[in-house]
Amino acid sequence: MIVDTQKFRLHLKTETLGHWLHFYERVDSTNRLAMEYLREGAPEGTTILAEQQTGGRGSNGRSWQSLPGGLYLSVVLTPEVALEDVFQLTLVAAFGVAQSLCRLTGTRVRLKWPNDLVVEAEGGLAKAGGILTETRVQGGRLVGAVVGVGLNWDNPVPEGGIRLRPLARRPLDLAMVAAAVLLGIEEAYQLWQTRGISRIVAGYERYLVNLGQAVEVPGHDGPGRIIGIDGQGALRVMFLNGSEALLSSRQLRLGYRR
Known part of the structure; x- marks a missing residue:
């Protein structure tokens, strides 16, 4: 088992996210499973964590290579937000994850607009991960959303990708990384719900690698x-x-x- 779930719970510092945990060694897509749980009435914070995905997806329907050693998780959220503002959730998650990874690893993880986690490597940018947000709408109203995070940690990566584990300034494992990612999402989510999107925009722009491009x-x-x-x-x-x-x-x- 690559992810030590007992250690994950030990390091988990969230109030909601990750406490209803469904762990799988191999799934087609954590986002698809999380959406099923949402349809069945799962509470906010329900988390799907997998060691491998066979049908992982990125933005615009692109496939996401999801071999063992990476982080693949999805969370169920039920924000009180107008349907036209639902894309804000992607900004929330991207900012929260980038901030938390920087804090945990000591690596300068940045955001490539709109939802890629990147590191500035020799010769250009290298992709370290991505965010995929999907929603469930019923009767013109947002019922809930699923936020998926894919992260290259210690897994084989395609050309243009980069693993974060060798860049970390201290020894870390996937259990610790998963707990930190969920804390980052929750902190940003709570900031959004209490202080509004302007605080999220300001935070997102601090990590935006495209500024001035x-x-x-x-x-x-x-x-x-x-x-x-x-x-x-x-x-x-x-x-x-x-x-x-x-x-x-x-x-x-x-x-x-x-």
């Missing part, structure tokens, strides 16, 4: 520069003439600089 935007003369995000997660780009554009991930894809 020059980008070409169709329909605009000359390049613009990324100056941040708005409360819905849209990328803020400013141009030489002082105009500003808000761009979704469907309108602009940011590659990995090499």
